[in-house]
Amino acid sequence: MGQPERPDAEMSDNKKKTQFLTEVELEFMTRLWELGQATVRDVQDALAPAKKLAYTSAATILRILEQKGFVTSTKQGKTFIYQATLSKDTYQSRSLKNLSEKLFDNTPAALVARLVDDYDLTEETLGEIRALIDKRLRDDKR
Amino acid sequence: MGQPERPDAEMSDNKKKTQFLTEVELEFMTRLWELGQATVRDVQDALAPAKKLAYTSAATILRILEQKGFVTSTKQGKTFIYQATLSKDTYQSRSLKNLSEKLFDNTPAALVARLVDDYDLTEETLGEIRALIDKRLRDDKR
DNA sequence: TCCTTTCTACGAAGACCTTCGTTTTTCTCC
DNA sequence: GGAGAAAAACGAAGGTCTTCGTAGAAAGGA
Structure with missing residues (x-):
């Protein structure tokens, strides 16, 4: 019995709702984001071969994800079909x-600085990023 | 700012298991990065008032951080002085x-795209970021 | 109908995390 | 040298995470 989970509703009466996904949960959400809709089996x-889990483990993770409000399910026949409520x-x-x-320190520029310093970004990628910034600068002007 | 970064002498016999800091550990490391050197008491x-912990809790976290190789300690009198081995x-x-x-998906440009889309970055910040990219583009050319 | 397959439900084991209290050690100052 | 304060050492309690096994329901075919 799942109550309808609105996409991004902040839990009203609860305090610290789980905001972030655990390692395995993220893995599962990634699959769901790719698949759109999926059964436990799907x-x-x-899952990547290195991360294969027993069927019941997968079912458990999906149940937990639903409990936490990250996915919803609808039953089709005897089988649940899961879908992400939280978008990627x-x-x-x-x-x-x-x-x-x-x-x-809440300084996005510092984050980008580290990123471009660390990665061996190709000129192309750097150009892409620059284009993004320029676009945003133009849009903001308007 | 800037800590003396020792090349990873840590994790001698350990697996590469613990690569990331937990919530509380990150809080502690942040303090250590600020302070440079510090005792448990320091x-x-x-800690921010909202995150205050009992003295023994703080001591425990630092001990764990040392176990995991993120900090080292030297004893001065009866007191340990801790220092980060992992730089910020x-x-x-x-x-x-x-x-x-x-x-x-291992696409840094996508990351930056989301960042500039989400944040209400000031024109100034956007300019900063752009300057970073430009500098990198220039440097790469050479 | 009844057997087999496939699913859900549930709980348990073991690892790790967070917090703290109790005990032991160590230093300092009369 | 002993009392008291501060620190370290230890471990336990309660929580979450991850994984899986077992039990039971559901569906369909012989």
């Missing part, structure tokens, strides 16, 4: 924001 | 790399 099959974009934002706050 | 005092820069890199891999 997700289990989609949203979770990317949330994670980035967290990283920026916790590790970069 | 770190405990430096290094940990920033490690975290960013992880985030990029796990959540951005």
